[in-house]
Amino acid sequence: MVLYMIGLGLYDEKDITVRGLEAVKKCKRVYLEMYTAILMVSKEKLEAFFEKEVIEADRNFVELGCVDMIDAAKEEDVAFLVVGDPFCATTHSDLYLRCVESGVKVEVIHNASIVSAVGCCGLQVYRFGEIVSLPFFTEKWRPYSFYEKIKNNKDKGLHTLVLLDIKVKEPTEESLARGKQLDYMEPRYMRTHQAAEQLLEAEANLKQGVYDEATPCFGLVRVGTATQRVVSGMLKEFVGMDLGEPLHSFVICGEMHHIEEEMFKYHHHGK
């Protein structure tokens, strides 16, 4: 029997591939990974489209409970759905190894991920350096480790894809202190204006001239969805710009080639 790890792509139920849909159709159990990314469509809509129940798998599930899923996959085909591509998050390697060690065959059905779809802004995917993650700063915790990575990319003329923090199913501090039943905070998704502020704060503090207020950037908003926006501008301009609902990603441009500059101009201020 096979455990299918199936990418759902970037947007809604129709972004699954035909191959992925066929695999879902033949599985009795269908799990949906809900902890490393957010689904842009409701679980109910997925269920209606697949004509079967979809079981939510949160972080606890994979850390503790996926034994059930792996056991099931010894008896029957099982689908494990992942937003984007199945291998763009760490824990799925972990799950993969657990499966093969248990004698369960894994088949991966790839799909689009922001890592490749970032090309929609017009910058060449071959000219990106290391991807960085930008965490929500708190009063006490303002880590600038992304800054050095952006510097390395900039030094080589490379663009940087900046993934913006997502806080989903985070327990409240009070419920953690209490210890028993955990309460969860409202989900939070960093948006481009916050990203621009935090990036400028890091530069203001570390002062290595990696980028400045005039550095050309892209805001990528709901990539692959019907309401996608690609907006280029100077870093400073993003501070005051509300680009609407999540998910947002951000790009700091390195050296741009001719055609990249044309695309930058075309997307200026999201025109």
Next chain:
Amino acid sequence: MVLYMIGLGLYDEKDITVRGLEAVKKCKRVYLEMYTAILMVSKEKLEAFFEKEVIEADRNFVELGCVDMIDAAKEEDVAFLVVGDPFCATTHSDLYLRCVESGVKVEVIHNASIVSAVGCCGLQVYRFGEIVSLPFFTEKWRPYSFYEKIKNNKDKGLHTLVLLDIKVKEPTEESLARGKQLDYMEPRYMRTHQAAEQLLEAEANLKQGVYDEATPCFGLVRVGTATQRVVSGMLKEFVGMDLGEPLHSFVICGEMHHIEEEMFKYHHHGK
């Protein structure tokens, strides 16, 4: 009217997304981009699956003839199919701009690309540096420019995805000299054993100790297809290893985290 730029993903007709398939179904004209990547399935199979004719677009088409396609898109919906993701090759930005400048709306339907699917080997996509391309060396032309880029990645502990050269629709030198009707060479696809040889040659000549015979690497073979192989080993081991039919890609590992090492061990020699 809309010009749909639709990613076909990595393998066969079933890797198109449901959204992509719906778009194809409503277009009278369907073009297939045949010059930056190779399709792992025949055009005829695509046509049978879509139940419509598919027009081949080669390099000349996009450089000269795509005017027809853009004109058609002013009157009716048109599909432009691209292997992998539509924005993982330069010229599609160019096409995109030509369309919007002509007043044609473009809608992009993303799909998997090797750029994100490389994660299937178990290395985290966030820990890759700049992608490099490895061209076929000729007697006189042995460019080592990839070496410096691998060095930069290695210096930061990052992995490197090495895209291997593809020669498709290359005119023969004789027919170029003759000038009129061009004859084309057989398509050629670099494989991992050739990649390993060329990489070691560059190191032997430039001697900066970027990698050596014992450097851990991955060979990625026909990723996303039914006959996919993921093989890890030392760089030297790949020289004598025949991993079969194309397409091949290669990965030079940087520093590996625990789970990455586990995946490396699991894939050792393609077990």
